[in-house]
Every structure is written in C-alpha cells, then in structure tokens.
Amino acid sequence: MSDAILTFDHVEKSFFGVRVLKGISLDVPRGKVLGLVGENGAGKSTLMNLMGGVHAPDRGQMLLNGAPYAPRTPSDANAAGIAFIHQELNLFTNLSIAENIFIDGFPRLRWLPMLDRSHMRARTKQYLEAVELHVSPDTLVEKLSPGERQLVEIAKALSFDARIIIFDEPTTSLTARETERLFRLIERLRSDGASIVYISHILPDVMRLADEIAVLRDGELVAHGDKEAFTINRMIALMVGRAIEQLYPPRRSAPTTTPVLEVQDISQQGIVEAITFTLHKGEILGVFGLMGSGRSELARILFGLDEHARGEIRVAGKPYTRPSARRSIDAGMAFVTENRREEGLLMDIAIAENIGLVALPRYAAATVTAVNERRYFTEITDVAASLAIKGGELRQQAVKTLSGGNQQKAVIAKWLLDKPAVLIIDEPTRGVDVGAKYEIYSIINDLAAAGTGVLFISSELEELMGVCDRMLVMSNGEIQATFSRDEFEKERILRAAFRENAA
C-alpha cells in the first residue's frame, strides 16, 4: 500500500455511553481515492467527523503528514487542508456563490473597512471554472440545483487549497448527469494530487471511483485493501457480517385483478399530464423516472397534498373529490414521502408518538377526550416489533436517535397501524444500508401479500426491477411506457425514461 497522508491511530469514540468507534487504525492514501463503506451506524461518519474537526477522539490520535493532528473545530481542519463535503450541504442559500466561498475570511479593501468584491468575484470565477460550473459568482445559492450546490462546496474546498476532500454520500440528490459530472471532477482532483475519501452506499460507484476500499462494521475496520481485492458481493458480506444470497426477497404472492386505485387523466399544468393507470389489490406497481420527471409530484397529487386541475381518482371503486391528506387517509391511502426528516417524522418526538400520529384519532372518542393509552401503545409496540424497529425505548427516545434504516421503518410503521388499501411509497431506501433495504423490500412484499396495492416510486431502477410486478416509466410529467415483469429490461426502461417530450 502507498504512503499515507493521514493516519488514524487506534481512535475510539463513544456517544451516550455507546462505543461508536472501537479503536480504528487506518491509513488514508496520498493522491488516491479511498472508498469507505459500511452499514448505517458502522461509524463512517463519526470517523470522518474526527478528521473534519467536528468531534475529538476519546482515545488514540491522528497523524497528518506524520505530525500529530488534533483539530478542535471544522475551521482548524480547513486550515490543515481538509475539506468535508457533507451529505446535507452547508451553504447559506440566501447568499451569493462568491460570498459563500469567502465566508470564513472576506478579502477587504486595503484602506477601507469594506469588502473587495471584485477580487472575490474574480477568484470565485476561477474556482467555478475549475469545477465546470458556468454561472455568475453573484448567483444566489438558493437558485442552484442540489448538484450545482455541491459543486460550489467543492469550489470552496479548492479555495483553501484542500489536500484531502471527504465526500459523504454525495450522489443521493443528484441526477444521473450531475453524478457523471461529479465523478469526472473527482477523478480530475485526484490527478491534480488531492486525496479523496468517498463514502457511499452505492457500491458500484465505489467500485468505479476508488483506488482503495475500507469496510467498517460496528465501529471496527474489517477490511482495507486495493480495489482489485474486492467485489460488490464481498463488500456486502463484509459490511453485514454474513453473505446475503440475494438483494431482493422472493415474492410469495401474485397480484389480483381487483382495482384499488384508479387514476384517470390526472393533469396539472406544467407538472403532470394525462396520467392514467390502475393499481390492483396485492400488486406492487413501480414508478420509475429521473429527477424532474414528475414522479414525486404525482404522488403528492394522488395523496391530496397538491392540487390538480383535471382528472379523477377512485379508491376501492369510490371516486373521491376535494382531496386532502385526512380524506386520503380515511379512504385507505398511505403515503411514505421521500424526505423522512422534513415530511415523514417529528425528529425530536418519541418514536412511539411518531408511529401513532396517523392513526391517533382512532384511539379516542373525540379529539378532546382521553386517548385509550393502553390500546394505543400496545398496537404501536406490536407494529414496531413486526417491522423489527431496533435501537431505542419506544416511548422515551426521540426518533432522531435511530439509524437511517430504522427511521425509515418508523415512517412505514405509522401508516401500517391503519392497514392501508393503497400504499404510496417514495424513495424508501434512500440513505439506507444494505441490510435495512432488504428488510424494507420484505415489508413491501408482505403488505402486497396481505392485499395492499403498493405504488413504489424510485430512482433506483435495479430495486424496482427486483421488487415490482409492473412498472410505469415517467418523463416530462407523462407516463411514457408501462412494462410488465417479464418485459423488464434495463435498456428499454432507461430509453423510455430519457425520452424527451415528442412535441
């Protein structure tokens, strides 16, 4: 193995008495890409937070270029040439690109207490060119797409001449094109001599980018070596500590022909156009589309969160008008939204109360009478157990203390108390590790077997192909094609998804 730019020497870290890192020793190679993989909670982010100055290790030390390195704040890390591109980006959306890049130290005019704007602009322009983002330095960050914002973060790293750049799940909110651009940029940074740490759940990406791969499990380093020594299956086996035979659980039931959700000609100017399809009892119907294809917007309209101008929705044969979330729930619909933090959970509230929120009115005679606490908490405990939600005392612990996969299961659980006839589920496996993904697929399978019609929206084609009975492909707000399971073929589906509007 090559020489190390940064060395972790038996670092340990605990939170709330739980040992998150159990003595990790790892060399970050100079001028290469290190792929860091592991399940949620394996300690990847904590390890990187030590490097980025967010936390300090309880025991052990770090060496940067052979010298002890103990950053106390993220700006210490930046000063040492280490940049951390977080999963949730750290930009001030109300400021311009140039202001964001110089936020840690604005250049001043020599004789006046004022900012040297022209210098800021000129430098920013250089950095933006280096990351191939062709917009004005004065553009407000709020006007940029998630992918473009990430490029600004990278430009910021270039501005303080970062020698180590850490990427934590950088592709979760990028389009395919933006992802491709990011990968090219990472490869260029490496050839310019930067050392990269790349964290991701998307293992094929790791295989493509990394020179070396390190696998963490339960706070320990279980493998580290050149990429050639790894395959995707080996990585998975190392991550979960056992071999997973298959990524998708087998279907044990077949869809029926009884319609549960009939959608007729749903349209809303500029968002979706003439959407017509039928979801059957016990069917898993996939909706595939690229970012901006209208897939999530369609889900919001079906559930009554957004308006539509035209068209008809029938649930279990009954037409339902003037949709709202409450009416949809009463009609037997459930909706697992794509952003569990923003729309799925009450992060600071107890796990049990999160799970109970949707079905809550059922446990009391009226809104101002007492909730039947015994029945309420018994049923919550049951559904939590049936989904194997792990990691906390349900009534005491806030849901934010759970790992990503368990948070997602909590979101699903809150809809299952009402035994829905239709489940709309949007990107349920985003930011969730391999083991939890399998569990979520199994839950969806079980629901379908019990008769629920599932509308499964995703941008990951493989999982839709692995789980669904049928698939709708959307592009430009329209359904471009429908495929049944025996017609699933990656290229055909992608071609439909990339199809531009004919008009």
Add this chain to the structure above:
Amino acid sequence: MMEAEVKEPNRAVTRSQLVATSSARGTVRRVLRKLLLSEYFVLYLSIVYFLALWPFIPRIASPQNLGNIFSNMWPLLAIAIGQTFVLIIAGIDLSQPSIMALVSVIGAALMTSQLDPVLFEKSPLWGIVFTEAGGPLAGAFLAAPVAIMVMLLVGALIGWFNGTAVARLKMPPFMVTLVGMMFFSALAIYLVKSENIIHLPESYVLLGQGQIAFIPYSFFIVGALAIAAQWLLSRTVLGRWFYAVGANVRTATVSGVPVTRVIVTAYILSGVFAAIGAVFYSARLAAGRPTLGATLLLDVVGATVIGGTSLFGGKGKIMWTVFGVLFFVLLDNSLNLLNLSYFWVQIVKGSVILLAAALDVARTRLLARG
C-alpha cells in the same frame, strides 16, 4: 465529562471517605448535574433564590408575604397557560396583554352601576352602552357571570382572529399578534378615554379578593384549569396534535393532522386564558382598566420560556410553566421588598432573566452531550 466514578449512592459514602476529596467533588458534580438536568430545575432555582435572599430580607418569609406570593401566582399562571399552548405549536401571542385590557374594559362597562359623566361623557360608548346609571347589566341578578361570559367570548374571538390570520393567511405570528397588541390596547383606551371603570358588582370583586381559609379563589379555579390544560396536552388527541404541529408542521400535514384547526384552537385558548387572567386582575382592582396587563408581556412569555417551554415549538408542559411563574412572582416580590426604584427593579429583573436563560442554554447543551 463524567466518568463512572460513583455507581451507587450508598456505597459512594464509604468510598468517598476512603478516596476523600476527589470522589467527594465527583459526587457534588454529579448532584449539580442531576439538578441542572431535572425537570424541576426552575423549582429548585426558585427555592435556592428564596433561601439566598432570606438572610438579607427576613420579611420575605413572613406569613403575610408568603401569602402574597401565593396569591399573586394564579392570575399570572392563567395567562401563561394560554401562552404555553401557543408556544407549543411554534407560535407566539404578544396580544395577550391587550386582550386583557380590552376585555376588562368591556366587562366593566357592562356591569358597572354608576359612572361619572365628567369622565365618561366623551367616550364613544356613552349613551349607547352605558350612561350615568351604569351599564346594561347594572344591578342585574346575574350581572357578574354574564359579563364574565362576554369577556371570555371576546378573548376567544380575538384568539380566533389571530389564529385565522396565522393558519389560513400564513402570516407570521409575531406580526399578527404584535399588531393585535397595538390595535386592541389602543381600542381599550379609546373606548373609555383612559379612565378606569369602577362601581363593579360585589360578587365580581369577591372573585379577585375572596378567600377560603386564607386560600384565594383564584388558586382553586386556576389550579383546576392548569390540571385540565395538562390533561388536554398529555392525554387527548388534540394535545398530541399540538406537539406534532409545533415539532414539524409538514410532517403533521402529511400525517392527516388538521393543522389549520389546531393552530386556530391554540390561539383561541390563548385568548380565553388571557381573558380569565383579566377577570382576576380586574376583580382584584375592582375596576376595568384600559391599561390592564400592559407590563405583563415580559412576565408571561419569560415565565413560560424559563419554565422550559421552547420558543421553537414542539416542547412544553403546564407544570414547567407553573414553576416559571413561581420564579417570576418570587423575583417581583423580592425586588419590591427591597424598596428599589422602578428602574432598578427593571434592571435587576432583566439581569436575572438573562441569567436564567443562560442557565437554560447550558442545560440544553449538557442534555445534548449526554
């Protein structure tokens, strides 16, 4: 950071004798930490404050003064309960003092039995609502209960108005209730031309001044309301909805919580509780006063927040508010006993509140570190 120095309190005593100072310090630190993180922190703070002042102002512990502190708590608590509801849904109600002023004037205008024409002739209500012979309910058998019902209704109406502006028109609660504060307090002054309305029915005045075995009526009424409010928050569907809306309004919407209705209800409760507070304050004064409550805004919001209810929503308890109110009443009382000028009272009060807020921040940080 705390190490596992002491595992069980009983064994700790014998061990601390052996290891002497270091372990003793550990125990002190542990106890301090436990106090700081306790739900009863503000209660402890009040007790410590009381004990610290006792040697300097012995009068503070006189039976009469303790009685004062006790009876001063309840009207303020009534208002603070209303504020707690609104803070839990991540709102704020700055209009509460103006609601108090307005409803006290309206209630008194209805009940009064005699008005001085020299003072009130210029009032827009003169000749329409009241005359020299008092208001429409003057001398009526049920004057007080009817007037109180009207007062609560007006409080509810203003609350409904605030809530509707916030929930349906999506206006920022700070602006809506700030404007409400200006509008309704000006209206109260305009209606009676800055004059207090006196000559209220005895049964009404008794509500503010009456006692059962030295315990004021307000204790029984507000105490019962506090218990009911806590029950509503922790045991009912509506209560859970309050927390959900305050914690994350988007998640609440997707989960089928009737967000608009919940927000409007919280503001209505705030208005009604402000009106209840107004009943006690004006009954104690035996007058309807157009500036009633004008100085109370800081006390109400401060007491609720220092109790532990979050300004950002999703977190709060009536019991915490009770402690916060106790702390504020104690602070006020002690500063009065010191015979300081008004300015000094305000300066000291501000400093103590700031200190309490700083302690609260320290607490939150400790909790986050675990």
